[in-house]
Amino acid sequence: xxxxxxxxxxxxxxxxxxxxxxxxxxxxxxxxxxxxxxxxxxxxxxxxxxxxxxxxxxxxxxxxxxxxxxxxxxxxxxxxxxxxxxxxxxxxxxxxxxxxxxxxxxxxxxxxxxxxxxxxxxxxxxxxxxxxxxxxxxxxxxxxxxxxxxxxxxxxxxxxxxxxxxxxxxxxxxxxxxxxxxxxxxxxxxxxxxxxxxxxxxxxxxxxxxxxxxxxxxxxxxxxxxxxxxxxxxxxxxxxxxxxxxxxxxxxxxxxxxxxxxxxxxxxxxxxxxxxxxxxxxxxxxxxxxxxxxxxxxxxxxxxxxxxxxxxxxxxxxxxxxxxxxxxxxxxxxxxxxxxxxxxxxxxxxxxxxxxxxxxxxxxxxxxxxxxxxxxxxxxxxxxxxxxxx
Numbered sequence: 588x589x590x591x592x593x594x595x596x597x598x599x600x601x602x603x604x605x606x607x608x609x610x611x612x613x614x615x616x617x618x619x620x621x622x623x624x625x626x627x628x629x630x631x632x633x634x635x636x637x638x639x640x641x642x643x644x645x646x647x648x649x650x651x652x653x654x655x656x657x658x659x660x661x662x663x664x665x666x667x668x669x670x671x672x673x674x675x676x677x678x679x680x681x682x683x684x685x686x687x688x689x690x691x692x693x694x695x696x697x698x699x700x701x702x703x704x705x706x707x708x709x710x711x712x713x714x715x716x717x718x719x720x721x722x723x724x725x726x727x728x729x730x731x732x733x734x735x736x737x738x739x740x741x742x743x744x745x746x747x748x749x750x751x752x753x754x755x756x757x758x759x760x761x762x763x764x765x766x767x768x769x770x771x772x773x774x775x776x777x778x779x780x781x782x783x784x785x786x787x788x789x790x791x792x793x794x795x796x797x798x799x800x801x802x803x804x805x806x807x808x809x810x811x812x813x814x815x816x817x818x819x820x821x822x823x824x825x826x827x828x829x830x831x832x833x834x835x836x837x838x839x840x841x842x843x844x845x846x847x848x849x850x851x852x853x854x855x856x857x858x859x860x861x862x863x864x865x866x867x868x869x870x871x872x873x874x875x876x877x878x879x880x881x882x883x884x885x886x887x888x889x890x891x892x893x894x895x896x897x898x899x900x901x902x903x904x905x906x907x908x909x910x911x912x913x914x915x916x917x918x919x920x921x922x923x924x925x926x927x928x929x930x931x932x933x934x935x936x937x938x939x940x941x942x943x944x945x946x947x948x949x950x951x952x953x954x955x956x957x958x959x960x961x962x963x964x965x966x967x968x969x970x971x972x973x974x975x976x977x
């Protein structure tokens with residue numbers, strides 16, 4: 588009886604390359620590893636969690652510890668309910684170690700191209716890396732953005748982006764203008780007021796929804812999770828009703844209640860501001876609300892109401908760009924704002940095998956959504972038959 592010829596195993600498939608060693612990238616790599624798929628994380632800095640290492644000292648998660656862990660490892664109870672920035676860094680380091688993730692630091696990917704049924708990554712040092720799939724996890728807050736204020740190039744005052752802010756010590760005794768009332772601007776303004784700045788003004792163009800981080804022990808994140816799938820008009824109505832009970836009314840201090848709904852505002856990209864000290868600072872006069880910045884004139888800042896002020900320092904909490912155009916702009920996978928057209932387990936129609944995670948700022952919590960995305964992406968990739976190397 589003739590023996591059945593043995594089939595030789597083919598060459599190994601190319602790995603999945605994950606661009607970015609923050610929470611989203613690490614979570615995807617761990618979820619892929621749990622399914623037997625080799626994933627290689629490429630991080631341009633020298634360590635994981637690079638952006639968390641450079642955030643301001645005061646920062647704590649606005650989401651609870653129990654709802655912020657990544658797949659396969661809970662955050663330690665010793666971190667407390669609202670986890671500090673330094674503890675997030677410690678957690679990410681432990682996460683990479685626990686899951687034995689394959690991470691290459693000091694490598695920046697400059698361009699991603701389609702190569703037949705696979706992907707070609709152009710990286711630092713002339714590297715050309717072939718991938719069966721690519722996960723872009725470079726982060727929502729990637730590149731600091733300054734508005735194109737008239738007079739910006741010739742402004743003679745001290746101006747920095749919030750990315751450079753660490754703590755209030757350098758601003759002790761100074762008159763400081765913080766520009767932008769998002770979560771970062773609100774927290775920096777409160778930090779300066781508590782940390783010795785002589786005067787703190789907060790320039791506001793669009794009044795956000797301001798929520799208490801928790802009410803009677805109930806975190807606002809849980810409310811965000813409960814309403815996440817509800818229709819926008821219904822969430823707007825619920826948010827308006829909730830605001831009467833749980834949100835402070837600061838109309839007398841220059842912060843009227845927003846005229847658009849919470850979910851409508853979030854759909855447009857503006858998440859609610861979690862109160863971690865701003866409300867008290869405004870009510871006690873330690874933080875003054877002023878009009879938006881219109882332009883810069885020599886040493887002066889000109890506000891939208893015509894007021895001219897000359898602060899000692901300006902901290903611009905004016906957001907970030909995703910900065911994906913150099914990497915992917917040629918692939919027709921970004922919208923007119925530079926955001927991915929598809930996210931999570933969905934891939935762009937013209938770019939199968941290309942995934943994005945971490946490019947939304949959901950009211951249900953960024954880390955929670957990154958965890959869900961990681962599992963979905965990993966399931967999708969694991970089900971897709973890889974191409975073998977030639």
